[in-house]
Amino acid sequence: xxxxxxxxxxxxxxxxxxxxxxxxxxxxxxxxxxxxxxxxxxxxxxxxxxxxxxxxxxxxxxxxxxxxxxxxxxxxxxxxxxxxxxxxxxxxxxxxxxxxxxxxxxxxxxxxxxxxxxxxxxxxxxxxxxxxxxxxxxxxxxxxxxxxxxxxxxxxxxxxxxxxxxxxxxxxxxxxxxxxxxxxxxxxxxxxxxxxxxxxxxxxxxxxxxxxxxxxxxxxxxxxxxxxxxxxxxxxxxxxxxxxxxxxxxxxxxxxxxxxxxxxxx
Numbered sequence: 001x002x003x004x005x006x007x008x009x010x011x012x013x014x015x016x017x018x019x020x021x022x023x024x025x026x027x028x029x030x031x032x033x034x035x036x037x038x039x040x041x042x043x044x045x046x047x048x049x050x051x052x053x054x055x056x057x058x059x060x061x062x063x064x065x066x067x068x069x070x071x072x073x074x075x076x077x078x079x080x081x082x083x084x085x086x087x088x089x090x091x092x093x094x095x096x097x098x099x100x101x102x103x104x105x106x107x108x109x110x111x112x113x114x115x116x117x118x119x120x121x122x123x124x125x126x127x128x129x130x131x132x133x134x135x136x137x138x139x140x141x142x143x144x145x146x147x148x149x150x151x152x153x154x155x156x157x158x159x160x161x162x163x164x165x166x167x168x169x170x171x172x173x174x175x176x177x178x179x180x181x182x183x184x185x186x187x188x189x190x191x192x193x194x195x196x197x198x199x200x201x202x203x204x205x206x207x208x209x210x211x212x213x214x215x216x217x218x219x220x221x222x223x224x225x226x227x228x229x230x231x232x233x234x235x236x237x238x239x240x241x242x243x244x245x246x247x248x249x250x251x252x253x254x255x256x257x258x259x260x261x262x263x264x265x266x
Contacts, residue, residue, distance in 0.1 A: 003243035006031030009083045010242065011076070013066055013127060014093035016043035018194040019146060021051075022231035023090050026239040028055035032088065035079040037062045039093075058083075066093045066123030067115070076130040085138065086131045088242045091124040092146040094162070096196075101207075102156045116158045121165035128173055132182065141182035142242045145170050149190040149257050152265070163188070167253045174251030183250035185241045190257020191219050193230045224259025 010027050014020035016038035024034050028051050036051075036059055038044035044061035052059040060082065064075040080086060095116055103112065124145050135141025147170075150156050151163035170186040177184060201212035208215065220227050234256045240246055241254070255265070 001245070003030050003239060003245060005239070005243055007033075008087040008242075009033050009035070009085050010088035010090060011035045011037060011079060011086055011127065011131065012090045012092060013037040013064075013123070014091075014146075016040055016047045016061075018196060019189060019192060019231045019234050020090075020092035021047050022194075022235035023092060023146075023238050024048075024059065025051050025054070026232070026235035027088070027090075027242060028052075028057040028059055030239055030243075031057065032242075033058040033083060035060055035062055035083060035086075037064050037066075037075060037093070039063065039065055065119075066091075066126065067119040069126055072123070072126040072130060076127065080134060086134045087138070087140060087142065089127055089131045089141070089143045090146065090238060090242070091127055091144070091166075093123055094120040094146075102159070105157065108157055113158045113161060116162045117165060120162045121169060124166060125169055128169075128184075132173075132177060135177075135182050136180045139181045140244070141177070141180075142246070143170075143173060143177075143182065143184040144238050144241050145184070145186045146238075147186050147188050147253065149188045149255060149260070151188060151253070152255075152260070152263075170253065171251045178250055183241075183246060185246070185249055185251070186253040187234065187237055187241070188253055188255045188257065189229070189234045190223065190255070190260075191228055192234055192257075193228045197228070220258070222261055223257065224261050227258065229256060229258045 015024045015036035048059045048061040064071040147163040147166035150159035174184040204215045
């Protein structure tokens with residue numbers, strides 16, 4: 001299937017590593033030029049250079065903290081000056097999760113929750129607010145917000161709050177921007193294999209007194225496919241949602257975690 005993405009321009013936040021980097025690669029392979037936004041200069045430059053060399057597309061690194069409105073305004077203005085358009089926004093920047101113990105109520109500070117929401121939910125809002133006028137003028141746009149399956153289960157207070165917030169933001173933007181040709185969707189990855197996965201599995205194995213292999217088997221037993229989805233497989237879902245062919249899907253959250261065994265969502 002031709003996704004009709006050749007020649008389009010995308011912004012991908014959190015694009016230096018993990019799912020974000022996989023999304024940059026997937027879009028570039030489909031013919032998209034990409035503004036890769038990250039907070040680590042070396043990681044952003046290395047990722048942009050490697051993807052550009054592999055795909056032959058224009059992939060440029062930009063530095064911004066999505067938790068700072070002035071950073072977002074400045075970087076979007078620079079990207080527009082460099083590329084002259086923005087067709088796709090993939091919001092993927094977030095504070096790292098899953099590498100340590102999840103704080104319980106007594107240990108969860110206001111500052112920790114506000115920081116998570118500021119970077120992920122409000123950060124997504126900041127980028128959407130800046131690119132929406134550009135997409136409106138072109139009569140086309142795709143905004144894909146990467147959230148997470150913590151939106152559908154308990155276990156992390158801050159994780160659930162930030163991901164439910166992303167889903168709510170998505171639906172509101174979809175209804176407002178839809179008449180202007182802009183689709184807005186949310187993708188909920190679950191436990192996803194990235195370069196950070198071995199470290200996370202070792203941590204949980206140490207806590208539980210088991211092995212990384214046992215931990216992975218226990219985690220994946222809760223999925224329908226009984227294995228861990230890769231960052232590249234999540235990126236394939238995002239590439240379709242970024243396409244003009246995804247016109248029928250907007251305002252909804254797409255789970256990309258290999259299925260939740262036993263659960264029915266409707």
